[in-house]
Amino acid sequence: MRFIGCKLNLLPYIERLVTETLGIKEGIFCDIFAGTATVGAHFKKRGFQIISNDLLELSAAFQHALIANSTEPAFAGIIDTLGDVENADLFTPLSPYNKVIAWLNCLPGKKGFIFNTYCPSGPNEYDRQYLSDGNGQKIDAVRQQIEAWRATGDITENEFYLLLLPLLEATSKVANISGTYAAYLKQWDARTYKPLTLIPANIIRSELTHSVHRQSANDLINEIQCDVLYIDPPYNTRQYITNYHLLETIARYDNPPIHGKTGLRNYDESEKSAYCSKTTCLSALTDLVEKADAKHIVFSYSNEGILSPDEILSVLSSRGEASLSAAIDYQRFKSHAKGKKKSKSVQELLFHVKVATAPKRVKQQEKKEIRKIEPKKVYDSRNKLNDLSGSEWVYFF
């Protein structure tokens, strides 16, 4: 899937740094801003034990399917109920996973939240055109079916995500957008005419136990220990939940209040990333690095990011001798009236520090004390009325 900041092209550099330069061939690798889980999946294949984390539910689909799951799923709770699947190859029986995917691909469409909100014939005042009517209804049908199987306990948690991930991937291939979901195209792109088709995810086999999380990196850091902490935060002010709101809504399928022509989902403070704000980014990174109980920290960033290389080196140096290990050129092209012209080069920066000091962690008791003296905010997440579904929610936007 196309995902801003995905490190697929950077894997050889990260691997070289970890396994060759640092000589680390095994142990616990923590991918604390996992996104598409590309980096965690790579090191899982190399025999590392993975801790993976991200704020988004869309990322949870990648993490469960690629990191937490390590075996071919049996779908024992549903496989015998599916009957014959159209187009199934008579001579090579489908694996249970392929059969469930083939069955979902044949489901007739349903008019649900995605069709109603993001398709031109759906009852939305803007006639939004993120997806064709047919594909929007197909997404609703598949999403409702896998939710029903999950609710009755007929599929396991990993099996659920092994079906959700192909749905998200398939959606990204037929969405009428130019890159992110912050806006849709005025004209229908050729890809939107293709029928939504689910393709099974790759199963990464492993004997080790891996863990996946969905929380703020700055909270999780208090609970984990690892050999390599890989930090790949957002580097600009665009929130991922805005750029990928439609996929996030398919992942959560929570009928959220949405607003405006682009149909963005509302989100609260706890869903916002401190790394996307010029005022909070440096302190968030400082806090994360100070608390890290890791032998090595590897940090990825863009040379066009909110933080300067000097600021990053200064934060990392608080834990040991830090250095810029690699600066990898990314050629960027800007569209011009007379064709495409090469513009200034963007670099992916890879920093490293071998940790030489103890982590500064706030003990649970101290945390409670701090919480007690906090002034009461208007929005209290412990208040059940603020459950993100009521009309009072709009006060925060």
Ligand SMILES: C[S@@+](CC[C@H](N)C(=O)[O-])C[C@H]1O[C@@H](n2cnc3c(N)ncnc32)[C@H](O)[C@@H]1O
């Ligand atoms: C640059 S992307 C990571 C890309 C990833 N390495 C990949 O290859 O796909 C940054 C990720 O950080 C997540 N994120 C932002 N703030 C976060 C936070 N405070 N805690 C955890 N994850 C966060 C975003 O949701 C996004 O997926």
